[in-house]
Amino acid sequence: MTDVVLGVDGGGTRTRVAIADRSGRVLGLGESGPGNWHDVGVEAVAVHLGRALEAAWSASGVPPRPAVAAYLGMASVGDRRDRDAIEDAAARAALAPAGAVGVGQDLRVALAGGLSLRPGVALIAGTGSSVYGRTADGREWQAGGFGSFLDDGGSAFDL
Secondary structure, X not given: OOOEEXXXXXXXXXXXXXXXXXXXXXXXXXXXXXXXXXXXXXXXXXXXXXXXXXXXXXXXXXXXXXXXXXXXXXXXXXXXXXXXXXXXXXXXXXXXXXXXXXXXXXXXXXXHHHOOOOOEEEEEEOOOEEEEEEOOOOOEEEEEOOOOOOOOOOOOOOO
């Protein structure tokens, strides 16, 4: 049985889970409801994570098994309190062992995935709006991504 890892993209509208083997080959994709815990609460995020994971396993055509690690790129993750809430949701959904779960903001995941870890800029114009850039020497810059009460001009929420 091959070890699997999970990648999660949680936004204001939906949560997507990808199951991959250690070589990076995607085995299955699943989707469920919103992943922004500030909007729907940690309990709902846990439910959506679980449902998206179930859908990903179903699409994979292979028997479900525990993942060795998971990384969650989630909307509105900005500080330790946010990361703790998402780690709690991941534990409730039994995504991976507690010490093998990473959590960060969806901006960084969008940039890493879209540019295969190369430097550049990512723009999110979805339920919320934000932009994030990283240079080759590791400098970072971000605008937006702080929720509809502070910004999100040009987002679906704003429109």
